[in-house]
Amino acid sequence: MQPELIYEDDYLVAAYKPEGWLVHRSAIDHHETRFLLQYLRDLTGCHLYPIHRLDKPTSGVIVFGKSGGIAAQVQAQLEGDASVKKYIAICRGYCPEEGVIDYPLPPVADFKHQRKRPKTELPRQEAVTLFRRLGTIELPFEVDRYPSSRYSLVEIELKTGRRHQIRRHFKHIHHPLIGCPKYGKSVHNRFFAEHFGCGRLLLHALSLELDHPVIGERLKLVAPPRGCFLSLIENFGWQLPE
Known part of the structure; x- marks a missing residue:
């Protein structure tokens, strides 16, 4: 599955990121050859600046700036309350109909020198997630x-x-996401891979809503899920949110 442009003007580029693609080169994964940033630079002919990121196994909407200044303005929005970032996911069990998970998290240790530090030395950071069951x-x-x-x-x-x-x-509330090898449950991950042919992480960045940094109008960037994720939703008779 290939990336696809979903929005472009003189200031911003938004795209659909497939699962399995890195946003940019990273020492965390030396062997990966698919980089969304380089792909979009070649596609648009523009130098692009990352604003936020999606993990490699996560698909969905991502946005880049065409200048460092624009990227910084949008990044400030994403770090505050001016933007709305929505995802969809499939989790184990019947989770509550809706809720707020307010549970501070320590930083993730990606590198060996970080993992050597005792967990008690890693300060927890505020983390808040809202959800509703569809x-x-x-x-x-x-x-x-x-x-x-x-x-x-x-x-x-x-x-x-x-x-x-x-x-x-979602691991904290005992409803781990399907397809996550690190925080999920392997028997359910294998079941979806073997029975439905869907071995990916079932987490997708569905939409991103923000104020255009120059024009000022409200942008809602949407990218529905694709491939086996979409097939599961359809086969289970579920509806995506409006």
């Missing part, structure tokens, strides 16, 4: 220790932007 399904398969298995489609709004925040928060 749909549920009970499947007649004994995946874990029950004769059937339940799952939920969830709409999520980030109020803060900590690393792996959604995945860590």
